[in-house]
Amino acid sequence: MSVIAVLALDGAPGHQLTAPGLAFATAARHHHPVAYEVRVCAGPGFAGTGGPAPFGIEAPWGMEGLDDADTVLLLGHEGFRAAPPPGVVDALLAAAARGARVGAVGTGTFTLAATGLLDGRRAATSRRHTRELARLYPRIEVDPEGAAVADGAFHSAAGVLGGVDLCLHLITLDHGDPVAIETERQLFLHLHAQAQDAGGAAPEDGPGAAEAAYNAVTPPGSSLEPVTRWMEANLHHPLTLDDIAGRARLGVRSLTRRFRAETGLTPLQYLLRTRIQHAQRLLERTDDPVERIAARSGLGTPANLRHHFQRSTGTSPTTYRTAFRALVSGITWPERPEQP
Structure with a gap:
């Protein structure tokens, strides 16, 4: 530590x-x-x-x-x-x-x-x-x-x-x-949610209301990096546990143990979190409709995207996009003259 x-x-x-x-x-x-x-x-x-x-x-x-x-x-x-x-x-x-x-x-x-x-x-x-x-x-x-x-x-x-x-x-x-990029995203969403709470306007399921236990991040130098990079490049395909194990050239049990030890997640949990993170980036940076984002992230249907997105982030894809863009558009960097 x-x-x-x-x-x-x-x-x-x-x-x-x-x-x-x-x-x-x-x-x-x-x-x-x-x-x-x-x-x-x-x-x-x-x-x-x-x-x-x-x-x-x-x-x-x-x-x-x-x-x-x-x-x-x-x-x-x-x-x-x-x-x-x-x-x-x-x-x-x-x-x-x-x-x-x-x-x-x-x-x-x-x-x-x-x-x-x-x-x-x-x-x-x-x-x-x-x-x-x-x-x-x-x-x-x-x-x-x-x-x-x-x-x-x-x-x-x-x-x-x-x-x-x-x-x-x-x-x-x-x-x-x-890790830094995801930390910055979570910080800004947390600050935005706090500001809404202070104004009495935060919905109960707004940004920050729920948090995933871990995000899908491979530690630097991890032996899993080649397979997680491959997973990230193929999110739009219907990947199975056997597909991932075959790519890693490991048995399913060995793969699962290694994923748990190095990321805190099972391979399929890691895949799901990676898909949600990709959906977050698409919501932040593109105007793609939810249908296209569901397909590009590998979550399949808009209903499936909404279900997993809500469970992971505590909000809907549409609310997330609106909140994030309102936050970014409202950010300024003033320095108060009276502060050191």
Whole structure:
């Protein structure tokens, strides 16, 4: 299990404090091989989050939570222009020395820059602070776009949606594009459903009302990758368990054991989840009618598509398409001036 230590200094924005737990937990919940432990670690002097709606928390970890972490995430905070609090620089240097990844969200890049670890490297910060970072730390090549930037073991980003962009970047490095893409989809649908709930407009069977136990993802380097790629390329055909076993050159029992061990699903469960995921992508990216999507995904009839889609996602294909497109069309990426 990968340990993510989230270092919160005083005045860290609340949305940056909660985003890592939401992102990494979503990845783990929807993908059987994925496992993360997220530690919220209060730095020296931490009293609460910053504006616009500050709140206090009791962090279960202090600086000791960084000692054996695989990844340290440094959040933005109100005092980012000042020297880091006592012990922070030493802890970050120690993490880097033992080979841990170190990431910075928004103005957290200023604190990471104060350690000297970013000298001669590329880095990003919140877009309104890029010129200031470049002026204060001229040895850093500042990315003006603020997208997730990786340079060796050091990762940084503007902090869009509280740092979700950086978390998805790290999930991609750990588990590949399919896991990150599906995690992003589930996060956005969850946020959309929460927004509807807040407005009292969410239907009982709306997006997020039900979740599949696992999504169909083959772990990187898995021996099953050739056969799962073949399955994905042939979804429109009526594949049977014997077909899959023959392609894998395994007996049915051996194939089932391997699928369970490496994906958490039986071969036919994996096939069904892959078909539903393909149907989701078609609903998101095409204007194909439900009849065509049912055929292209291998689910056969519109009734069969609706049945399995409802059981897996908690909503109908039409409602899913409408909700996803409303979400995407409504997404903006503003940065509030009062937040670090």
